[in-house]
Amino acid sequence: MDVAERIAALRARIEELNRAYYVRSELLASDAEYDALFRELVALEDAHPELDSPTSPTKKVGAPPLEAFRSVTHGAPMLSLANAFDEADIRDFDLRVRRFLGDEDARVRYTIEPKIDGVGLSLTYEDGVLVLAATRGDSETGEDVTANARTIRSVPLALGGEEPPPARVEIRGEVFAEKARFAAFNEGIAEAADRYANPRNFASGSLRQLDSGITAQRPLDAIFYALGLAEGVDVGSQADLVARFESWGLRTAGPHFRVCETIDEVVKEHARLEAARDELPFEIDGTVIKVDDFELRRVLGFRTRNPRWAVAVKFKAREASTRLLDVEISVGRTGALTPVAKLEPVGIGGVTVSSASLHNYDEIARLDVRIGDRVLVERAGDVIPKVTQVLLGERDGAETPIVAPTACPVCGTPAQRDEEEVVLRCPNVVCPARVKGAIKHFASKGALDVEGLGDKLVDQLVDRELVRSPADLFRLGKDDLVPLERMGERSAEKLVAALEKARHTTLPRLLFGLGIRHVGERVAEIVAGRIEKPLDLLELTAEDLEAVHEIGEKAAAAIVAWGAEPDNAALLRDLDAAGLEARPEVRAGAGPLDGATFVITGTLPNLSRKDAQNLIKKHGGKPVGAISRATDYLVAGEKPGSKLKKAEDYGIKVLDEAALLELLGEPDPPSPS
Ligand code: IVH
Numbered sequence: 001m002d003v004a005e006r007i008a009a010l011r012a013r014i015e016e017l018n019r020a021y022y023v024r025s026e027l028l029a030s031d032a033e034y035d036a037l038f039r040e041l042v043a044l045e046d047a048h049p050e051l052d053s054p055t056s057p058t059k060k061v062g063a064p065p066l067e068a069f070r071s072v073t074h075g076a077p078m079l080s081l082a083n084a085f086d087e088a089d090i091r092d093f094d095l096r097v098r099r100f101l102g103d104e105d106a107r108v109r110y111t112i113e114p115k116i117d118g119v120g121l122s123l124t125y126e127d128g129v130l131v132l133a134a135t136r137g138d139s140e141t142g143e144d145v146t147a148n149a150r151t152i153r154s155v156p157l158a159l160g161g162e163e164p165p166p167a168r169v170e171i172r173g174e175v176f177a178e179k180a181r182f183a184a185f186n187e188g189i190a191e192a193a194d195r196y197a198n199p200r201n202f203a204s205g206s207l208r209q210l211d212s213g214i215t216a217q218r219p220l221d222a223i224f225y226a227l228g229l230a231e232g233v234d235v236g237s238q239a240d241l242v243a244r245f246e247s248w249g250l251r252t253a254g255p256h257f258r259v260c261e262t263i264d265e266v267v268k269e270h271a272r273l274e275a276a277r278d279e280l281p282f283e284i285d286g287t288v289i290k291v292d293d294f295e296l297r298r299v300l301g302f303r304t305r306n307p308r309w310a311v312a313v314k315f316k317a318r319e320a321s322t323r324l325l326d327v328e329i330s331v332g333r334t335g336a337l338t339p340v341a342k343l344e345p346v347g348i349g350g351v352t353v354s355s356a357s358l359h360n361y362d363e364i365a366r367l368d369v370r371i372g373d374r375v376l377v378e379r380a381g382d383v384i385p386k387v388t389q390v391l392l393g394e395r396d397g398a399e400t401p402i403v404a405p406t407a408c409p410v411c412g413t414p415a416q417r418d419e420e421e422v423v424l425r426c427p428n429v430v431c432p433a434r435v436k437g438a439i440k441h442f443a444s445k446g447a448l449d450v451e452g453l454g455d456k457l458v459d460q461l462v463d464r465e466l467v468r469s470p471a472d473l474f475r476l477g478k479d480d481l482v483p484l485e486r487m488g489e490r491s492a493e494k495l496v497a498a499l500e501k502a503r504h505t506t507l508p509r510l511l512f513g514l515g516i517r518h519v520g521e522r523v524a525e526i527v528a529g530r531i532e533k534p535l536d537l538l539e540l541t542a543e544d545l546e547a548v549h550e551i552g553e554k555a556a557a558a559i560v561a562w563g564a565e566p567d568n569a570a571l572l573r574d575l576d577a578a579g580l581e582a583r584p585e586v587r588a589g590a591g592p593l594d595g596a597t598f599v600i601t602g603t604l605p606n607l608s609r610k611d612a613q614n615l616i617k618k619h620g621g622k623p624v625g626a627i628s629r630a631t632d633y634l635v636a637g638e639k640p641g642s643k644l645k646k647a648e649d650y651g652i653k654v655l656d657e658a659a660l661l662e663l664l665g666e667p668d669p670p671s672p673s
Helices: 003-024 031-047 087-100 179-188 199-207 212-216 238-248 263-279 294-300 361-367 432-443 455-463 470-475 489-503 507-513 521-528 534-539 542-546 553-564 566-577 609-618 642-650 657-664
Strands: 071-073 110-116 119-126 129-135 141-143 168-176 221-231 258-260 284-291 310-314 319-331 337-348 351-357 374-378 386-390 504-506 581-583 597-601 622-624 633-636 653-655
Touching (some): 003 031, 087 263, 087 284, 087 294, 110 263, 110 310, 119 199, 119 221, 129 141, 179 199, 179 521, 199 212, 221 238, 258 263, 319 351, 319 432, 351 386, 432 470, 432 507, 489 504, 504 507, 507 521, 507 534, 507 581, 542 553, 553 566, 597 609, 597 642, 609 622, 609 657, 633 642, 633 657, 642 653, 653 657
Parallel strands (some): 504 581, 633 653
Antiparallel strands (some): 071 141, 110 258, 110 284, 119 129, 119 168, 168 221, 284 310, 319 337, 319 374, 374 386
């Protein structure tokens, strides 16, 4: 196979998958398949520097750290929008537009789209190539965050599409993190104090990292909605613009972008988006209504800072005031003692809230919050509600200060405060609260994903001393479970079956499930790629780990420190003794076939087509549908058809089932399925 062709094909395929995923929200390949293609491309580019290209999708990784961001002047200012808050404001906006156009009876077409709660970004493409990415800054001048933006999967390094790209164009959009991906990342940050309050802070903090290697590890996304300076872009409306963006490979609001023929429709769409708010994968804080037609926009022009042709309609605040009744302390799996506010129940955006996070005792001091205070509580989407402010004017002097605990409220061990850390900690590794936290994490979705093992059940198992460590889970039998509260024969059987299933897991899941500080799902996956079995974790050195681009110093140190703890080494051995199997995730490039492509034709004597494809994949090969000169092998069974002839014409190696199995090193053909 010609390397240049293979590289080009890989780049095209990865761009296609990116576009499908980010622009059309279609998943054309699993994450593992995507990773396999990506790794193969990285390996080929490493081996063939002469074929390198600045627009390769692999260039979406970090560049060397910066000292500071350079400031850059936008080609056209990044404006802000006037705000509206309710239906009356929306109708006022429409009236103002028609009056300004000098025809109150005019029918103006509007568009409506989500107002994404992220950070503004301006991308400049010259002849279709990304040359600059800048933050909004003061609207005239922003910061050059090109190296960081290049790491975002939904920021194309080159514009796609059939037509020749414009000479120069500024594209405006919003960088954000999807709620679920943000939550998964944030939960992987072991220190409560290091976690981000919400996806917007996370997006903003991640986009403004001086080391783009850090940004590259963050699950950022971007959606684009406007033009800045544009030369040679002939679009006449917002609807055209959205279609053009999509043809260039830019993610847009997609199905959430609507064209409305009347203002009544706009009002309805706004209500629909507000109702759908929690179901959207990303945070939105309102909608943006725009005059569709660009010629009308030109006539309408701008007031001082805002365009007359658009308005942001803010959703109702998800904030309320209530009284702080008490502060309880929750003990996490790392032993962190987190103060939790107990509140007089209050409805916020349709949900009754009775407790909220106070983060840590430094935060309590910063807010100067006391028991009995009236406080503001904010609930943002899926995020845990939090106390944001004290209403100092409401104090009557009866409020009592909150005192930090000196001991763990669960096991009584004196609390410790690590140097330079704001977190109080219970140092007792067998503290029942820590054990419960560790087991809940071990069984959670991103880890071993034990179905039916809920929090209440874990509490019971630990309280009754049936389980002292994650390994004990695999020793539970039906008879242990049946006597538990809210357990019947059937649910006990189901749980035993779920544990049996979870016993056969993957290395990345296990590593994540161990709850090592600074090891989230992504780092776990990378570390898993460097080892073969769980116990190998104990052999890794800080140098080994730091040499890996995506693993930071903190994570490397935490992994080594974890392994040095005898209890943890014992846990790995105990898991092994309990029959846990953690297989490395199979990826192309990992097997002996290094991404070689296979086409299967005809009926094989023993293997079904699916089985054959799975076997090929297991060994790092890649089953493909159509034969081409780039195909490495044709596997031919009975009645092979025209593919066999083609393969012979192209000089492609032809294998029968036995030869395939031999090549794969799988001597026994499985019985027919
Ligand atoms: S249009 C001149 N559309 O909200 C028009 N802005 O105050 C430029 N935003 O700075 C903005 N979602 O960062 C537009 N669908 C959307 C948006 C959006 C979020 C942000 C943007 C802008 C601010 C407006």
